[in-house]
Amino acid sequence: MRHLLATSLLLPLIACGPLMPGASLPADAVVGAGDPMRAAIYGSSFAFNNPGGLADPAVVARAAAQVEYLAVNLPQDPRYSFTPTVAGQMAAARDELHAALGVAPTAPPQAVVEGLYGASRALNARQPGAAADALSPAVFPNRQATLARLAALGPMPLTAVATAQAEREQLRFEQERQNDNSGGPGGGRP
Secondary structure, three states, X not given: OHHHHHHHHHHHHHHOOOOOOOOOOOHHHOOOOOOHHHHHHHHHHHHHHOOOOOOOHHHHHHHHHHHHHHHHHHHHOOOOOOOXXXXXXXXXXXXXXXXXXXXXXXXXXXXXXXXXXXXXXXXXXXXXXXXXXXOOOOOOOOHHHHHHHHHOOOOOHHHHHHHHHHHHHHHHHHHHHHHHHHOOOOXXXX
């Protein structure tokens, strides 16, 4: 019976076709947040929705990697029951960033995440040569152009909307969990 229930829950996902391969964030992406999804949601939203959030190319690289991670993992993670529009918005944000940063159309999500995090670390260390080396030519065909775009990324309206919506959903999710644990909106416990 248990297997039948699990199979029936997976049928809608199977019917939609193959899922995009997932990606994982490096260990240093989660420091202080505990959960990679939560870290990516808050980190990317802060970068793309705050004045000056895109002024530092290392922050831009990290936030773009977080959007990549969210775009491929949010739709597949059963812990996150966000509104259905968030997955579509995040896919559009991913496409917007791929176009802006010159990501190869067939780039695997994990390679994009690893390249951008590697570039972010090198940029933080003020090592532009190492930042270029972190970007695989198979994923970032024009590495110098990608670095230049990270340093001067203009407004990303689709990405700003998607990351802000994901943050709102995360806050709603956390509030609901807190209410469930405390017995209701008013605390509910005697």
